[in-house]
Each structure stands twice: as structure tokens, then as C-alpha cells.
Amino acid sequence: MVERQNLVASGYSRLTWLAIGLGFLIILAVSPLFLPRFFTYLLALILITGLVTTSLNIALGFGGMYQFHHAVFYGVGAYTVALMLTKTSLPPALGFILGPIVSGILALVMGMICVRLSKLYFGMLQLSLGSLVWVLVFRWYSFTGGDDGLHGVPVPKLISSVSGSYYFTLIVTVICLILMYVILNAPFGRILQAIRDNPERSESVGVQVRLHQLVTQVIAGFFAGVAGVLFVTVEGSTFPDMMSWTLSLEFLIMCLLGGWFTFLGPMLGATIIVSLRTLLGGYTEYWTMVLAIILMLLIFFLPEGVLGYFEGLYRRRSASLAEDR
């Protein structure tokens, strides 16, 4: 069984982490200056995918809910902003704000139906509700463009170039990550993790389990919507594939690969999968087979994910060090 732990159990001091984070951020901020354009674009894609998976992990790793169809919220955010920009003459900024909000509302509606159940039932119900949303988008030609999707979305000039969209993505992603981190470390986040570890006991001490789970759904849906909006900024397109169940499973794989009980694990998982897919996918037709083998090995040998594994190692070492003293 995977050893579950709470968020800030690591031994480094806050200051060290802050310094590492800042250094990393500076590298990300200046990299477009000397990276080829394609890699800047790839970085933006990684950040977006990382943001979706991190938001997925709020419900999955920290909320203990089987979030099987997270891509729906991602896609709905993207469709909302794309439709606002192409079909209405309202100010673009409104569309950018409305995207995540509509995703959040959808998460609320679906959540109200789903949180009555737990574990596999929850996941399956979410899967069927999500499929209904997908069918509607896929079918409603006059409105969503059907299976062709919407292309050439008029994104404002300032953020439509490769580096412009990259900086926009970077800033928004960092803000969202900080927000999510704060939420998870606030009392709300701690209660959520307590619910995950033992729902019955939490219920008995007077925690409103369903309400907390519902709020988590809305938060996760909202941030997935933000990622959807960013995707439209970078690619200028949306299409029904963005809410297909296979994409949802791919997001789950990324969480698993990075480590689903760590905050930054999903981001790492997204980085690995997206870069492998892009760089390897060009050379082999059988990229999915590589992915499948990685996944199988992972489940057998590294069920807590890459980052989870290293954190575990680190914790064990510091524990034995403490014993030696």
C-alpha cells in the first residue's frame, strides 16, 4: 500500500524551497530568449498540461476522489473562451474569465450528482455524465462546430505569438499553482486530506464530508478550465478530443507517473509524458506502446510515482539520520 502523507512534511526549510522555486522561475522566464521557438511552444504545452494534472490531483490525490473524467472541465473551459471570441463581440477579457467559471459551474452540477457516491461508483458516474457532455459538444454543429471543432480563434494580438502566449501561460500557471498550494495548506485543504484518509472518522467528528468534496470538485474544475483557456491561447483551436475519456486517462497516468500524493508530482509527470510524446512520437509509430510499457513498469515497481519515490527516500534517510543522533 502506498504510504500517504500530508503536504508539507518535507524537511527542507521553507526558504530553501523558495530559493529553488525562484531560481527555476527565472530560468523559465528567460528561456524563450535563447530557446528555439518550437521549444518555447513545447514549454507552454507542458505548463498547460501540468496545470490540468495538478488541478486533477486536487480531487484525486488530495481529495481521494476517483476523478475519471477530468478532461471535460478542460474542454468546456476551452470551448467557452473559443465561442466567446469567435461568436460574440464582447471584450476578450470577459471570455478569458468566463471560461474557468463555466467549467466551475459544470463541476458543481456534475459534482452534486456524483459526490453522493464514493470510489469506483463516483468515477463511473462522472465518466457517464462527462460522456453526455462530450456527445452534446460533438453533435451540436451549429454551435460548437461539431467534430471539426473551432479553429483560428481570434486571440488578442499581444498574447497570440509563440513567446507572447508562452509568457501569458507561464504567469497564469504560476499564479494558479500558488493559489492551489495555498488552498491545500489552508484549513480546508487539511480537512480534505483528513477526509481522504478516513471519511468515516471525519464524518463522526462533525465534518461535512459531501460539502467539502463538492467544493473540491468546483476548485478542480475551475483550474482545469483555466488550463483550457490557456490551451486556446497557445493553439488557437478547440475540438471535441479535448474532452474525450482517453485524454482523461492520460491525465491520470501523468499524475500517477509524477506521484499523486505530492503537489508538484503531476507537473513532473506532465513534463515527462508531453516531452516524450512530442520528441519520441516523431520518430516511432509505436509511441503508445512505449507509454504502455512505462505505465506497466510504473504500476509494478513505482506505484507512488517518481517524485513520491524520491520524497520517500529522502524522508527515510532523514529519519535514520535522526535516529543516529
Next chain:
Amino acid sequence: MRKIVSAFTFMCVIVGLLAFGSLSLAADEIKIGIIDTYSGPPSSYALDVLDGFKLALNKINAGGGVLGKKITFVTRDDKFKVDLGLTAAKELIMRENVNILVGTINSAVTLAVSDLAQKEKVPFLVTYAKSSNITGAKGHKFVFSMNENTEMIGKAAAIGLAKRPFVNYWIAGDDYEYGHAVADAVWNHLKKLKPDVKLLGQSWWKVGEPDFTPYITSILSAKPDAAIVATGGAGCIPFLKAAKNTGFNEKVPFYMHTATELSTMKPLGLDAPEGVIGTSNYYFYYPETPENKVFVEEFKKAYGRDPSFGSLIGWFTANFIAKSYEKAGKVDAEKFAQALSGMTIDSPAGKLTVRQQDNQLMLPMFMGVTKKAPGYDFLIATDIVTIPAEELMPSIEDIKKVREK
């Protein structure tokens, strides 16, 4: 100290060689990036296109290439997904520095890549996607359609069907863009040519529908004179199969665009229903011109099978590229696009021209009826009627109108 210096020199040489190598590579070749679906059901079409393309390219390169440069190509698999297609296109443009993009079978990927091609000013030659939006509403000077589109299919089918005695029609098709676009196009043009036609009803099935029997029985219960079946790709084969099993083709004559194409008839073998009306832009057995015979022989020799329409698309796409560079006189995207627009070449299917106004290739269409024939282990098209390209192209006024919107 000397060690360090020598190591440093060594590294400089390596880096210099690499840089020079990549430069020299860029200088004496023209690079084409092909994005298409090489996995999943649509890949059989994509591979036909690729083989035709390779056949023509090998010949061009054997003759010294174009402008003294060899033409090379790289392929990327989009797995029929828009996001992968877009990423691949960006990678080809930004990292591989391709001069031209070619692809794809999926209209959604094509429209997304076309938008990118316009922004990046890279010519994009579309090889199988049939949406009329590609050169219609969403057309621009860098996108070229190398195959027929839904408007052309509709016009051709309407011309052919209007000559037949049917009045009461039923429409059925794939419930996605292609199906609806073909059905609308056929019906609108048919109504113009023959105002007394009546539509009894329509059925739409989801893409990948495994069994068509319930749809067919529901059509039969309405007793139409004829049916227009707007299904493409993976749907054609099971539909024809179900039509044969229910005896649908004997009771209601029906039209299906790709019904007579080799890609549809070959897998069905002798199990295909007879008497199905279909349109196609190319048969390897018709017309029996010397050019066609040469092409079929060369293709058969290289790949061990008969060429389909896809193979022909690949073949003339490569030839169009070579001719356009020759005309442009240098490797330049703007010059290339100008040269290709309005270009005419000889092909196994006769003279083909890219229409200047919308960059749509003008392809004649053949309407035929499926029939068993001696010497073939699959059904072929008979009673072939040729509908010339001029008659079936969308009017330039219409193109202007939709582009203004």
C-alpha cells in the same frame, strides 16, 4: 594545459561541423513535412497517399531533383487527433524547418493546420480531407486542396442523379461534418436541378457505427425511390455489407460517394452489393489511357497492389510541388504559392489544374454502378459517366461570399 586546448579545439571543430552540416543540408534540399494518420482505421488511405507520393518523388529525384536540389520528406503520425496534428505541424515548421506541409485525412486537423500555415506563411497541400471549408470559407493563399471536396461531390452527384427517374429520396449518413456536408450539398444541388424531388426522411448514425441493419430497415419501411448515403471512410464497408445482407440494394437504389472506389471495393471482395451508384475521381481501370496504364504498372511494380485514388493524389501532389518550384525559380514560400495557384499538369486522370481563385484542384468525377466483372476478385464500376471538372466546381461568387462572412 595542452590537453585543455586540444579538447577545446576538438569541440570547436565538432560544433563547427555540426553547424556547417546542418547549413549545407538546408542549402541543397527541399524538405517536405507530411502529417497524416498512420495508425488506426484511416491509415490505409494515408499509406496509399504516401506510396503514390514516394513513387513520384523517387522519379523526380532520380532525374536530378528540382532547381538542382533533392526533395526529401519527413512524416509525422497525428493518430487522427487534432492536438497531435497541431503539435506535429509546429514541430515540422519550427524545428525541422520544412518548406512545405502536406496532409491530412482529418478535416479538423487540416483546418487547424491550415490556420497555422497561414500564420507561419508555409504552403500547405491538403491530400485527403474533404471539407469544403478548407478552400471555401477558411481558404487563404497558402492552402491548396489536392482532392475533391464535399461541394464538388454534391454537385457531381446531383448532376448524375437528376438524370435518373427517382423522385422520393431518403438521406442517411455519418453524424459528423463530412456526412452532413455531403448530404446538404447533394440535396441542395439536386433540388435546383430537379425541383420536384421530395425528401421522405433522414437517418444519421454515429461515426464508427458497428451495425447498420436497424437504419436500413427503418429506411425500407418508408419505401423511398432512392437513398443518398453520405458515409465515408470506415463506415462505407459495414454499410455496404449490411445493404447486401438485407437485400437493400435490390429494393432501393442508393448513391454513396466512395462506393465504387478501390479502397472500398477491395476489402469487400465479391461480397459487395451490386447496383450501387457511386462517384469517384479515379479508377485504375478507367479511362484506359496510356498515361494511366504507365502509372498503374509503375505503382504495381513498386508496391505490389493496384493504385487507389489516394495513390494518385500522392503522385500528383509531388509533381505539383516539383513543377511549382521550377516555375518559381527559387525556394521561397510566397513565390511557390503564386506558382502553384493556376498550375496545370498532365496526370493519369487527364490534365489537372489548380484553380487560381481558390486554390482548389479541378478534378473530374466519374459516376458508375458497382458490378461483378470477370477477371477481378472485387466489384468494379460500370456504365461510367464522366462529369467534367468545370461543371462541378463551386462558383467563384459563392466562394467570395463565404469568405467575406
Next chain:
Amino acid sequence: MDFSTTITLNGLIQQFLVGLSRTTILFIVSSGLSLVLGVLRIPNVAHGSLYMIGAFLCYSISTLFGAGSTGFWLAVILAPLGVALISLAAERGLFCHLYDREHLMLLLFTFALMLLCRDAVKIIWGSNYRSLSPPEILQGSLSILGMPFPKYNLFLLGAGPVVALGLWFLIHRTKIGKISRAAAVDRDMVGAVGINVSWVFASVFVIGCFLAGLGGALVAPTQNITQGMDHTIIMEAFLIVIIGGLGNVWGALLGALIFGLTDSIGILVWPQFSIVFPYAVVVIVLIFRPKGLLKATW
């Protein structure tokens, strides 16, 4: 577009019958999925891949024997057995080490298996469409109420109840059925009585996968055999299992009936939106009975 359609009673009955024959395939496939889910608690996403492999094996075996009637009947028997063999290897080699993992892990693991199967099929059979004709006696159609009804669909209509009866017998009348029913409720208890649970699980898994292969083999003559078959069936099968009640084989039957019939009646009533019908029904059922219509086994 202008159109009007009248629904005749004959048409309705016809549509109903065709819907039933579609239901057969859905039932066979989803009952296997339900069995595996109920007893082993594996949400087997690769179930659809086994269905696809069943269809491909059926094609290969029947062409091997000359594509005639004998070839077809042999293939219908051998192809599911082949699939069962593959699943036995997968169970003994992989799944039996993973039973104590979380459902999520198992789900992702089977997803990996699905990706692997897809590429394997592509390597073995290539990417061309394959087509198989029904055996001589089942070709063509009969006239029922003045409408043509394909003989092969009639055969499927008969095959459904046979499989259902066989399953009922297996679950309620055989030792392995009784043990597996007990194991579904409390697997530790069964182990404690001295029964080798591991082999019970293996056999249930193999039976479930056999059903997937059988579904694939039976469906082969009605459609084109191609990559991507796995994708379409698995989502439907999961939805059927959910509305029927997880792990309940009769639930799978009920779910398949609901799914297949709303689909085919929807085609007649409102063709433009028929695709939305089954999904909407699933959601409505789940809003009122979130754990499915019949009692789940766990």
C-alpha cells in the same frame, strides 16, 4: 430540410427486433466485463481490446480454413478460446500480482494493456479493413411482416438467450460459480475455508475474457474488422454495466436491453438526435438509482 416520417407498427416491431439482435452482442461483451468487475474488481478497459482480437482471430481462422461455412463455425469456437488463452497468460503473468492494488491502479494498468493490444493488432494484422461473410445458410434475409430481416441477425437473436442460460448455469449450478459468488462477497473467507482463491479468480477472469472474444467473433460478419473496434465498444459496455449494477450479470442483460433498444427506437423516432438517446437514458437512470438498477454484488 423538410421531411416528415410516419411510424408504422410493422416498422416499430421490425426496429425492435433489430434492436434486440444488437443487444445480444452488447450483452455478451458487457456480461463478461461485469463478471470480471464483480468478482475480481478489475475495471478492465482492455476488455474492448479482447473483443477486437476476437474479431480479428475469427477472420484469420476462418480464412485459414477457406472462408467457407466450416471455417466460420470453427472460427466462432476457436477465436474466443484463443482470446481466453491470451487472458490466462495475462492473468497469471500480470494481474494476479496486483489484486491488492487500488481500483485506480488496476484501471490504469488495463488501460496500458489496451494500448499494448492496439499496437500488437496493428503489427500483426496491419491497418487495412478486413471483412468476413456470414456462413452460407445465414446469408441474405427472411421476410418478417413484409420487411427483410437479415438471417444472421436472427441467428444472433437466438445466440443471446443461449449465452445467458449458459451463464446462469455456470453461476448458479456449478461449483466454480458458487465459489466465485462467495468470493465476490468476501474473498478472505473463501480463502480461509481452504479454497485456492487465486485459481478461482483466474478462471473467472478467463471466462469473462472468453465472452469478450465470443462477442468479437460473433460480430465479425456484420461489420468491418478494424483497429478502433475496441474504442467504440468499451465505453458502451461500461455504461451498460453501470446502469445494470456493477458485477450483476442480469444487470448487464437489463442494461444491454435498455441501451440497445433506446438506440434503435431512437433511430426511428428522432433520427437526428438518436446518438444522444442512450447516453441521456444512462444519466437519467443514474440520477435516480446511482448504484444501478439491480443489486450490485459489492
